[in-house]
Each structure stands twice: as C-alpha cells, then as structure tokens.
Amino acid sequence: MLKGTLLVGQSGGPTPVINASLAGVILSAREHAEITGIYGMIHGIEGVLKDELVDLQRESPQIIENLVYTPASALGSCRHKIEDKEYERILEVCREHNVRHFVYIGGNDSMDTCKRISELATSTGYEIQVMGVPKTIDNDLAVTDHSPGYGSAARFLALATRDTGLDLESMATFEDVVILEAMGRNAGWLAAASALAKTTEDEAPHLVYVPELAFDETKFLDAVSRIHARIGRVYVVVCEGVRDANGDFVGTHRMKKTTDAFGHTLSTFTIGVAAYLADLVGDQLHLRARFLRPVLIGRTMSACVSEVDRRESFRVGQGAVKRLAGGETGLMMLLNRISTSPYRCETGAVSLESVANAEKLLPRDFLEDSGVLPNEKFKEYALPLVGEAWQPVARLEKYRIKTGNEL
Amino acid sequence: MLKGTLLVGQSGGPTPVINASLAGVILSAREHAEITGIYGMIHGIEGVLKDELVDLQRESPQIIENLVYTPASALGSCRHKIEDKEYERILEVCREHNVRHFVYIGGNDSMDTCKRISELATSTGYEIQVMGVPKTIDNDLAVTDHSPGYGSAARFLALATRDTGLDLESMATFEDVVILEAMGRNAGWLAAASALAKTTEDEAPHLVYVPELAFDETKFLDAVSRIHARIGRVYVVVCEGVRDANGDFVGTHRMKKTTDAFGHTLSTFTIGVAAYLADLVGDQLHLRARFLRPVLIGRTMSACVSEVDRRESFRVGQGAVKRLAGGETGLMMLLNRISTSPYRCETGAVSLESVANAEKLLPRDFLEDSGVLPNEKFKEYALPLVGEAWQPVARLEKYRIKTGNEL
Numbered sequence: 001m002l003k004g005t006l007l008v009g010q011s012g013g014p015t016p017v018i019n020a021s022l023a024g025v026i027l028s029a030r031e032h033a034e035i036t037g038i039y040g041m042i043h044g045i046e047g048v049l050k051d052e053l054v055d056l057q058r059e060s061p062q063i064i065e066n067l068v069y070t071p072a073s074a075l076g077s078c079r080h081k082i083e084d085k086e087y088e089r090i091l092e093v094c095r096e097h098n099v100r101h102f103v104y105i106g107g108n109d110s111m112d113t114c115k116r117i118s119e120l121a122t123s124t125g126y127e128i129q130v131m132g133v134p135k136t137i138d139n140d141l142a143v144t145d146h147s148p149g150y151g152s153a154a155r156f157l158a159l160a161t162r163d164t165g166l167d168l169e170s171m172a173t174f175e176d177v178v179i180l181e182a183m184g185r186n187a188g189w190l191a192a193a194s195a196l197a198k199t200t201e202d203e204a205p206h207l208v209y210v211p212e213l214a215f216d217e218t219k220f221l222d223a224v225s226r227i228h229a230r231i232g233r234v235y236v237v238v239c240e241g242v243r244d245a246n247g248d249f250v251g252t253h254r255m256k257k258t259t260d261a262f263g264h265t266l267s268t269f270t271i272g273v274a275a276y277l278a279d280l281v282g283d284q285l286h287l288r289a290r291f292l293r294p295v296l297i298g299r300t301m302s303a304c305v306s307e308v309d310r311r312e313s314f315r316v317g318q319g320a321v322k323r324l325a326g327g328e329t330g331l332m333m334l335l336n337r338i339s340t341s342p343y344r345c346e347t348g349a350v351s352l353e354s355v356a357n358a359e360k361l362l363p364r365d366f367l368e369d370s371g372v373l374p375n376e377k378f379k380e381y382a383l384p385l386v387g388e389a390w391q392p393v394a395r396l397e398k399y400r401i402k403t404g405n406e407l
Numbered sequence: 408m409l410k411g412t413l414l415v416g417q418s419g420g421p422t423p424v425i426n427a428s429l430a431g432v433i434l435s436a437r438e439h440a441e442i443t444g445i446y447g448m449i450h451g452i453e454g455v456l457k458d459e460l461v462d463l464q465r466e467s468p469q470i471i472e473n474l475v476y477t478p479a480s481a482l483g484s485c486r487h488k489i490e491d492k493e494y495e496r497i498l499e500v501c502r503e504h505n506v507r508h509f510v511y512i513g514g515n516d517s518m519d520t521c522k523r524i525s526e527l528a529t530s531t532g533y534e535i536q537v538m539g540v541p542k543t544i545d546n547d548l549a550v551t552d553h554s555p556g557y558g559s560a561a562r563f564l565a566l567a568t569r570d571t572g573l574d575l576e577s578m579a580t581f582e583d584v585v586i587l588e589a590m591g592r593n594a595g596w597l598a599a600a601s602a603l604a605k606t607t608e609d610e611a612p613h614l615v616y617v618p619e620l621a622f623d624e625t626k627f628l629d630a631v632s633r634i635h636a637r638i639g640r641v642y643v644v645v646c647e648g649v650r651d652a653n654g655d656f657v658g659t660h661r662m663k664k665t666t667d668a669f670g671h672t673l674s675t676f677t678i679g680v681a682a683y684l685a686d687l688v689g690d691q692l693h694l695r696a697r698f699l700r701p702v703l704i705g706r707t708m709s710a711c712v713s714e715v716d717r718r719e720s721f722r723v724g725q726g727a728v729k730r731l732a733g734g735e736t737g738l739m740m741l742l743n744r745i746s747t748s749p750y751r752c753e754t755g756a757v758s759l760e761s762v763a764n765a766e767k768l769l770p771r772d773f774l775e776d777s778g779v780l781p782n783e784k785f786k787e788y789a790l791p792l793v794g795e796a797w798q799p800v801a802r803l804e805k806y807r808i809k810t811g812n813e814l
Contacts, residue, residue: 055808059806063804067803072574072576074803076579079581097808163478167703167706169479171480171486290703292704293700294700294704297699302570303563304710394426394472396481397470399465399466401446404458404499
C-alpha cells in the first residue's frame with residue numbers, strides 16, 4: 001500500500017449506522033504503519049474544498065466505541081454537487097496533506113465523486129488509492145445485495161407500521177385512515193419494508209405505494225373505499241417519491257397554485273405526499289384520515305437499529321482499509337449474500353464505474369400482482385436484514401359473551 | 408368485595424403500555440374467587456352500549472404475557488361522548504351480566520364516566536364497585552405524580568429529538584431548520600420531554616413551544632433567526648395544541664381560507680402546526696425548513712418503551728383489583744412519588760371527583776424564564792420516568808489539522 005495519510009469523509013443523507021462504518025475505517029487504519037495519519041473531512045467534500053480537516057488519530061477509544069452506536073454523520077455530511085474545476089482543488093488539498101488513501105462513505109453520487117478523483121489522480125500522475133464505502137437507507141445502490149443503513153431504517157418502518165397499525169385498529173370507531181410517508185426517493189425498498197411485520201391480510205399496511213409504479217388517484221381512492229368498507233379502517237404507506245403517469249410528483253398539479261388569504265404559497269414538497277393524500281381522502285371520501293411523517297426519525301432512530309446492519313456497516317468500513325492495505329483502489333465495498341437461511345453475508349468490492357450514479361430500483365416481482373403490497377419474495381430478501389426477531393404482540397382471541405338478549 | 412363479574416375496558420388515545428395495565432387487571436382478577444367472570448368491553452363504553460363483551464378469563468397465559476409488550480388498546484378504544492340517557496343503558500347491561508366490578512383504563516374523560524356510573528348505581532340501588540385506572544401520554548391527569556404512558560412517550564420524544572438533532576447537525580450546510588410536532592393537546596409535558604437528552608446549549612432542541620404559553624409568530628421568527636445566525640441550524644419542538652394570544656390554534660387564521668386551483672380546502676388541523684411553521688420559516692426567513700410529524704408513532708413505538716413506565720402501568724392495573732378486593736370503590740388509581748433520587752414510587756388512589764375532567768398543565772416553573780425551554784426542575788421530575796439510561800452518543804473532538812497555508 002502507499003505510505004501516507006488516510007482521509008475519510010461522509011456524504012449524503014445520514015443513516016443510523018453510518019458512524020459504525022467510520023469506526024471500522026478508523027480502527028482498521030490504526031493497525032497499518034503505512035497509514036501515517038487518519039484525517040476526517042468536516043462536512044464531506046465541502047471540508048476538503050475548504051481545507052477543514054480533523055485528526056481522527058487523536059480521538060479517544062471511548063469516543064470511537066460510542067461512534068458505533070451514534071446515529072447521523074459524526075463528521076458532518078453534505079450534498080455538494082462538485083463542479084469540474086473543484087476536482088483540482090480536491091487533489092491539491094490531498095497533495096498538501098500527503099493524502100494517499102481516500103475513503104468516502106456515501107451513496108451513488110459519492111461513488112461518482114470517488115471515481116472522478118481516482119481518474120484525475122491517475123491522469124495527473126498523483127498516486128492515491130480511492131475506496132468507496134456504501135451507505136443509504138434507500139437501498140438503491142447497484143451491485144451490492146443491500147446497502148448498509150437500509151436494515152435499520154427498514155426495521156424502524158416495519159415496527160412503526162405494526163405499532164401504529166394497532167393504534168388505528170384500537171381507534172377504528174373514531175378514525176378511518178392512516179397514511180404513513182416513507183423516505184426512499186425513487187426507490188420503493190423502504191416503503192415495502194413497512195410490510196415486514198405484517199402477518200395477516202387485515203394487519204397494517206393494507207396499501208403500499210412505491211415510486212416504481214405510476215400512482216393513480218382514482219385507483220387509490222377506490223382501493224381505500226373498498227378496504228374501508230370491508231374492515232372499517234385503512235392503513236396506507238406511500239413513498240415520498242411517488243409520481244403519476246406523467247412523471248409528476250403526486251399532488252403537485254393540485255398544490256402548486258395553492259395560496260392562502262395572504263397570498264402565501266404552499267408547495268407539496270413542503271407538506272409531503274402523505275399530507276396531500278390524507279387531505280384528499282377526507283375531501284373525496286369523507287373519511288377521517290391522519291398522516292404520519294417521521295422523515296428524519298426513520299433514518300436516525302437509535303432505538304430501532306438492526307444489529308445485523310450495524311455489524312455489516314462496521315465491516316464494510318474495516319474491509320475498505322484491508323483492501324487499501326492490499327494495494328487495491330477504485331472500488332466500492334459491497335455486501336454479497338451467501339445464503340438467506342441461515343443468513344450469511346460477506347463483504348466484497350466492485351469497480352466504482354459499475355455503481356457511480358447507478359440506481360437499483362425495487363424489482364416488480366418483489367410486489368404482489370396488484371402492485372400495492374410487497375410479496376413473500378421481498379420478505380425473504382429483506383427479513384434477514386432487519387436484525388433480531390421483534391417482541392411479538394398479543395392479539396386477544398376475543399371470545400364473545402352472549403348478549404343480554406341471548407342469555 | 409362484591410361477588411360477580413369484573414368488566415374492564417380501555418378508552419381514549421392508546422399508549423405503548425396501556426395493555427400492561429389490562430394484563431395487571433386480568434392476572435390480579437384471576438386470584439379472587441369472588442370475581443366470577445372477567446369480561447372485556449370491545450371499544451370501551453361503545454361495547455357496553457352495544458353489549459359487545461368478551462370473556463378474558465379464557466385468554467391464554469401466553470397472550471396475557473405478550474399483552475404486557477403490546478402497544479395500543481388490545482380491547483379497542485373509543486372517544487364516545489356519553490349522553491345522559493346512555494348511562495341507564497350501561498347499568499342495564501351491567502345488571503344483565505351481573506357486573507359488580509367496573510374498571511375503566513383511561514384519561515380524564517374516562518374518570519368522569521366512572522364517576523357517573525358510580526353515582527347512578529348508588530342512586531338506583533344497584534351495587535357495583537367502580538375503579539379508574541389512569542393512562543395518558545399527555546400526562547395531564549390531576550393528583551397523580553405522573554400518568555402511566557407518559558414515560559414511554561417521553562422516552563420516544565427525547566431520543567427522536569436527540570437523534571434527529573444529530574441529523575440536522577450533520578446536514579447543517581444543506582438544511583437549516585427542523586420542526587418536530589409533539590402531541591399533548593393542551594399540556595406541554597410531552598413537548599418538554601423532547602429536551603430530556605439535551606446536555607448542552609447547542610444540542611437539540613433549541614426552542615420548545617408549549618400550549619400553556621401564548622405563541623407569538625413574530626417572537627418565534629426572531630428566535631429562529633437569532634439561533635440560526637449563531638450556530639447555523641435551529642431545532643424546534645412544538646406541541647400540537649399551541650394557541651396564539653387570542654386562543655386560536657396557531658396557523659388557523661392564515662390557513663382556513665386556503666384553497667387550491669380546484670377549490671379544494673386545506674385545514675391546519677389536517678396538516679398540523681409543524682407543517683404550518685416550517686412553511687412560514689421558509690417563506691419569511693428564506694431558510695430551508697423541514698417538519699417531522701410522528702403523531703401515532705410517538706404514542707405506540709414498542710421499541711422505545713420505558714421499563715419503569717411498563718412496570719408502573721402493570722402495577723396500577725393490579726392495584727385496582729386489590730382495592731376492589733378490599734371493598735373500595737369510586738377511586739382512580741394513582742402514582743405517588745416517594746423519592747426522586749433514588750426514584751421510588753408507590754401506587755395509591757384518589758376519589759374520582761378529584762380527577763374527573765380536571766387537567767394538570769405543565770407548571771410555569773418547569774420552564775426557563777424565556778418560556779421556550781424546560782429547565783432542570785422539569786428534568787429532575789421527568790428523567791426517572793423515561794426508564795434506563797440511553798446508550799450515549801459520541802461527539803468527535805474534531806482536533807483541527809493545520810490547513811495547507813498554515814503548514
């Protein structure tokens with residue numbers, strides 16, 4: 001491996017376990033004498049551009065240990081879209097600090113950043129090894145079986161849906177419809193995870209809308225009506241990124257002209273698709289609908305982390321440094337599933353070209369024919385990722401007592 | 408104690424531990440030979456009015472054990488406002504089933520129901536013992552030190568705020584303001600709980616708005632501006648029930664006339680106060696604001712239960728039956744704090760008159776002078792209720808590396 005500084009950063013939306021990857025990188029880097037410094041980027045590539053770096057070698061063992069249990073990006077993250085001319089500045093800062101190992105923990109945009117840095121270094125003759133470490137709750141990274149971060153966010157959604165589904169059931173004489181908004185951008189992996197704790201048809205969720213299929217308001221209202229008529233309640237999960245047949249985000253055509261008495265404008269992006277649909281259900285079907293919008297809670301909740309996910313996140317960080325030590329470069333770490341039952345998964349790596357800017361969407365055959373519920377195939381894929389079995393909930397048998405008239 | 412059937416029901420909004428109280432009632436009732444049947448109301452008093460009762464004696468030990476870990480109301484709940492003439496129907500159904508013990512698990516409305524049933528029974532000469540069991544995440548029941556259900560909902564809010572606060576900090580170059588909506592109706596107990604994991608001034612939350620104090624939009628925008636100027640991010644928690652100086656729910660004066668291009672009306676009640684304020688911050692301060700609205704998630708999340716709360720919920724259920732066995736009636740169970748450090752709490756009871764329809768609000772001296780953050784006195788009160796210490800999070804020391812220019 002090259003001798004010099006290792007520079008590590010975090011990019012994009014956080015996950016509950018992205019810091020476990022960081023801890024894996026730091027602890028593993030400390031084992032290699034060729035790594036003469038372990039530097040961190042403050043707010044990812046923005047910190048490199050501003051030459052705002054920190055010395056991770058000096059962080060205490062206790063802090064590194066707690067990192068494994070700390071949600072969100074401890075170094076700070078960013079969503080900076082790098083301009084072409086900025087790549088030279090990045091290399092300049094790397095040169096100044098003798099950075100020979102560049103590790104970036106992020107999603108598909110970040111893998112593109114890694115690829116471009118790697119290419120530019122090669123073309124300018126500066127020797128640097130580059131390694132991408134995957135993370136995204138959206139699970140939309142290509143090639144890898146799944147992305148670190150997904151299992152924990154999926155666990156949160158599965159449990160939140162189960163538990164609030166019981167709440168709706170409790171209150172079914174008072175409330176009719178609950179609409180939960182899931183993150184996931186263009187991919188339905190997270191929305192689908194809401195069904196992982198569902199065991200019967202009548203349990204929540206009843207309808208799951210993913211962005212891979214065009215959303216149709218009329219069909220949606222019909223489905224809600226039908227289920228409500230059957231069981232008196234409807235639990236809907238909708239991905240934030242659902243679009244209609246024209247490719248427009250759901251609700252934007254109605255909401256974009258919305259202004260209040262003061263000329264104040266409301267956008268659907270601010271209120272979210274679940275709020276829009278809850279309002280629609282109330283207005284069109286005259287049902288009492290409520291929307292839940294956990295957003296950031298779903299991507300950070302430390303109390304809902306999947307231990308499988310935490311361990312794998314640590315291992316991809318650790319593995320990245322092992323590969324650097326072996327002289328490798330230009331790769332993204334990944335997870336290869338060896339078997340589903342029992343679940344076994346190994347780390348691997350793939351060229352940055354194969355993953356940069358690619359997006360892996362939820363396959364159609366992970367959904368039932370109806371398109372509005374994930375199927376057993378999806379559950380088989382996702383269940384091992386969400387960690388240990390959850391505490392089962394009780395359903396009373398409800399043995400009916402004869403009424404006064406029958407006695 | 409009277410010999411006959413014990414009838415138990417659940418009312419109002421669920422909590423993550425309301426079923427622990429139910430399990431306490433059932434298990435304790437099974438120990439008394441005078442209790443000849445243990446019946447449950449389907450959807451609370453609505454089930455009594457419709458004579459829809461179930462035999463809880465027949466439920467398996469496994470189901471009762473799992474009940475302790477099952478969020479939401481397993482028997483079904485209701486928000487039925489009982490009309491005067493319906494009380495006679497309730498007594499009629501009780502007579503038909505020889506109900507001699509009436510146990511209602513609920514909030515202040517439910518205690519009023521208990522009180523009226525008790526009074527009517529006395530006036531008509533039907534002998535029945537009535538016992539209320541407290542539950543509410545809002546913590547607004549009078550006399551009791553705190554209400555079962557509050558500790559768990561408070562734990563969720565404390566952790567959700569801490570974790571998403573770290574998310575905002577991570578993303579502070581991309582996002583400015585997060586606004587989390589807390590439940591709690593007219594009481595600020597839950598909103599205040601969002602600060603329980605806060606250890607420094609700069610950690611989330613920065614501003615907490617409770618309904619006990621009038622909300623002023625201008626002051627709110629000023630405070631957000633000021634904090635943003637200082638640290639580049641602002642985390643706001645707002646109780647769903649905040650009102651302005653006129654007593655109107657915040658945002659209603661602006662939103663009630665809102666219609667979209669199709670004449671479709673949006674109400675602030677549908678979208679919630681956090682959505683309204685996030686929009687206001689974007690519009691007036693040109694900051695990027697996002698709102699989080701967990702609603703039902705906060706009152707059910709089984710992964711965030713306070714074990715102290717779970718145990719106390721079980722004990723108030725158990726205690727209600729013990730008191731019935733001792734011949735008592737017309738009481739609500741409560742929790743008496745013996746000491747805060749170490750935390751010790753005993754069950755007790757109080758007359759239904761003292762609690763029916765009473766509302767215990769957050770005292771002014773549980774808030775800092777500013778009125779926008781809870782103080783140490785509140786934390787001392789609330790911390791023992793949220794259960795075991797949470798896993799600490801790491802904050803990197805961030806030892807700065809000299810820049811290229813400084814080297």
